[in-house]
Amino acid sequence: MNVLLLLALILFILMSIVGGKKGIRSFLALFLNFGVIFLTILFMLSIKNTIIVTLIACTIISCINLFYINKFNHKTLAAFVSTIITLAVLVFFIFIIEHHSMIQGFGEEQEEEINAFSLYVGIDFAKIAICTIIMGAIGAIIDISLSISSSMNELFVHDPSVTKKNLFNSGLKIGRDILGTTTNTLYFAFVGGYLTLIIWFKRLSYSFGDIINSKTFCAEVISILSGGIGVAIIIPITSWISASIFLQKREKGKQYKEIK
Amino acid sequence: MSPLYSQHIRNLFSKQKSNKLSRKQIFLYILGICCLCIALIVTNHNYSLYKKTIAEVVKANVVEQNKSTDLNHNKDAVYSQKIVAKIMNGKYKGRLIHLENTYSYSGAYDQKYTVGTDLFVSLEKNSQHALSGTIEGVKRDKQVTAVAGLFILILLAIGRKQGFYSIISLFINIVLLIGALNVYLALGNVSLLAVCIVAVVLFTVISLLLVSGNKEKTHVAIISTLIGTFVSLLIAYGVMQLTDSNGLHYEGMEFVTIPPQKIFMSEVLIGSLGAVMDVAITITSSVYELYEKNKEIAHKDLLKSGKEIGGDIMGAMTNILFFSYISGTIPMVLLYLKNGSPLGYTFSMNFSLELIRALTGSIGIVLTIPITLYLSSLFIFRKGNRK
Numbered sequence: 180m181n182v183l184l185l186l187a188l189i190l191f192i193l194m195s196i197v198g199g200k201k202g203i204r205s206f207l208a209l210f211l212n213f214g215v216i217f218l219t220i221l222f223m224l225s226i227k228n229t230i231i232v233t234l235i236a237c238t239i240i241s242c243i244n245l246f247y248i249n250k251f252n253h254k255t256l257a258a259f260v261s262t263i264i265t266l267a268v269l270v271f272f273i274f275i276i277e278h279h280s281m282i283q284g285f286g287e288e289q290e291e292e293i294n295a296f297s298l299y300v301g302i303d304f305a306k307i308a309i310c311t312i313i314m315g316a317i318g319a320i321i322d323i324s325l326s327i328s329s330s331m332n333e334l335f336v337h338d339p340s341v342t343k344k345n346l347f348n349s350g351l352k353i354g355r356d357i358l359g360t361t362t363n364t365l366y367f368a369f370v371g372g373y374l375t376l377i378i379w380f381k382r383l384s385y386s387f388g389d390i391i392n393s394k395t396f397c398a399e400v401i402s403i404l405s406g407g408i409g410v411a412i413i414i415p416i417t418s419w420i421s422a423s424i425f426l427q428k429r430e431k432g433k434q435y436k437e438i439k
Numbered sequence: 440m441s442p443l444y445s446q447h448i449r450n451l452f453s454k455q456k457s458n459k460l461s462r463k464q465i466f467l468y469i470l471g472i473c474c475l476c477i478a479l480i481v482t483n484h485n486y487s488l489y490k491k492t493i494a495e496v497v498k499a500n501v502v503e504q505n506k507s508t509d510l511n512h513n514k515d516a517v518y519s520q521k522i523v524a525k526i527m528n529g530k531y532k533g534r535l536i537h538l539e540n541t542y543s544y545s546g547a548y549d550q551k552y553t554v555g556t557d558l559f560v561s562l563e564k565n566s567q568h569a570l571s572g573t574i575e576g577v578k579r580d581k582q583v584t585a586v587a588g589l590f591i592l593i594l595l596a597i598g599r600k601q602g603f604y605s606i607i608s609l610f611i612n613i614v615l616l617i618g619a620l621n622v623y624l625a626l627g628n629v630s631l632l633a634v635c636i637v638a639v640v641l642f643t644v645i646s647l648l649l650v651s652g653n654k655e656k657t658h659v660a661i662i663s664t665l666i667g668t669f670v671s672l673l674i675a676y677g678v679m680q681l682t683d684s685n686g687l688h689y690e691g692m693e694f695v696t697i698p699p700q701k702i703f704m705s706e707v708l709i710g711s712l713g714a715v716m717d718v719a720i721t722i723t724s725s726v727y728e729l730y731e732k733n734k735e736i737a738h739k740d741l742l743k744s745g746k747e748i749g750g751d752i753m754g755a756m757t758n759i760l761f762f763s764y765i766s767g768t769i770p771m772v773l774l775y776l777k778n779g780s781p782l783g784y785t786f787s788m789n790f791s792l793e794l795i796r797a798l799t800g801s802i803g804i805v806l807t808i809p810i811t812l813y814l815s816s817l818f819i820f821r822k823g824n825r826k
Contacts, residue, residue, distance in 0.1 A: 371710020
């Protein structure tokens with residue numbers, strides 16, 4: 180039996196026991212997400228504008244994780260709109276950062292692995308670098324925006340006469356509480372994947388200057404930091420959009436009552 | 440002064456305190472911004488700190504352009520650049536140097552240089568007047584500093600106090616990790632996994648104490664995190680033993696300097712830690728809040744609400760791990776596929792390890808939910824019984 184299959188089976192059993200129906204949906208969503216990444220990579224082989232491909236992929240991924248796992252309602256709608264806006268802002272940010280720091284493609288440390296390949300493959304790796312960073316952070320961005328919008332909804336239900344400003348401020352407060360743990364999650368996930376790289380640097384006695392200027396290291400650090408920036412800027416964006424959408428819903432409800 | 444009036448003022452004051460910045464905070468922000476500015480100025484003018492020669496590009500012209508088609512019919516364009524750069528440090532400081540560079544449209548392993556870029560160069564002196572050399576790499580320290588500065592500023596501006604704590608905890612974690620690896624390399628004969636297990640305990644205790652303070656719920660979260668992480672690691676280890684590591688492709692692992700099996704388990708352990716901590720702290724906070732709000736709450740109801748919260752965060756947390764692992768492989772997968780590697784081979788080479796990481800981490804996340812719930816209710820009701 181294959182390691183992957185057995186682990187997936189264990190995960191499926193655990194998720195269905197602990198999470199019930201929602202657990203099963205979450206497990207299926209993981210597969211759907213993998214399918215989306217798979218298709219995205221295939222599209223990237225032939226479509227030049229890989230950033231657009233990534234943005235479409237991210238939209239589909241947000242739909243899966245928000246509307247499929249949690250059903251379509253004004254909470255998930257607010258989270259969805261905020262995710263898309265944050266992604267657009269983040270792409271712009273990362274585009275500038277990538278352009279100046281030149282972290283695309285592969286570093287010296289990967290030379291052994293890539294030297295069997297032709298490197299002139301006609302894909303703009305600068306754009307691929309942007310896609311990689313965005314894809315790495317999308318999970319965390321969706322998570323944080325959904326957490327904020329559902330907690331805000333909870334507050335809104337308890338106090339329907341709340342003002343927009345107060346609702347927005349409580350959104351910020353909720354966001355701040357989860358900011359620390361989410362940046363930590365991203366940090367450990369990335370570091371876990373690059374433990375070997377750090378040991379490589381140490382073994383080959385790279386100097387501090389060598390490390391901080393190496394392409395592989397910079398790419399890694401910039402990925403973590405950009406993810407962190409994304410996770411931070413989604414907090415005010417979600418708070419504002421959720422406040423607007425919830426209050427609009429209240430206004431509509433009022434009008435409806437008046438007509439009646 | 441009537442008591443009501445003083446109350447009103449107090450309210451106003453507390454409102455002001457929460458919404459507007461105090462003088463001390465403003466001072467701290469200005470101090471922070473000054474530090475960042477100094478860091479930026481330093482990294483922009485730190486040429487003399489480097490032993491390697493650095494040259495700043497002052498002129499870059501494309502002299503040749505060729506179309507290229509490789510064996511797999513991939514079309515690309517290859518350019519040659521003639522670069523004039525000014526040496527910024529060392530013996531030849533201030534002199535000009537002539538460099539050559541070849542880059543492609545893809546830029547997988549090469550780079551177009553523009554005016555203003557700082558390059559590390561190795562000098563070859565072939566005549567007395569003209570200096571020439573080869574490009575060894577790009578100086579990226581100021582860009583990294585700028586992004587780090589931006590990150591810190593945004594986290595502080597949005598996260599305020601919590602943002603500050605998360606930066607501190609990130610910083611401590613980085614120092615701890617480097618410390619742990621130094622210990623590992625200095626001792627030589629201990630296993631990396633043992634060092635990482637000790638590091639994981641420290642990471643968990645420090646991060647969680649910083650995030651939520653020295654309270655009972657933090658202690659519960661710490662214990663649950665440790666149990667969750669280690670049990671999931673044991674499960675992964677058991678599965679690998681049981682299946683004889685069938686389907687594992689250590690060949691796909693990058694930057695390997697020691698036997699990959701050893702390092703892989705350590706990577707899995709550290710990689711899932713953040714997510715497991717996140718789950719543990721979310722569940723303990725919610726369960727304790729439910730209890731604080733309603734001290735009469737029945738054991739069963741508390742567990743039921745906790746389970747619901749667990750189900751809500753499970754999907755999102757597993758997704759975070761999944762995406763951060765898989766995304767890093769995209770460039771390599773594209774390179775494999777463009778070079779005509781078969782789909783199955785490409786995927787098993789690049790994805791098998793990442794998927795195992797993600798699956799093990801996810802198992803840790805899901806396991807931590809009932810563990811945390813059980814432990815928090817144990818602590819809460821033990822306390823309740825005592826009263």
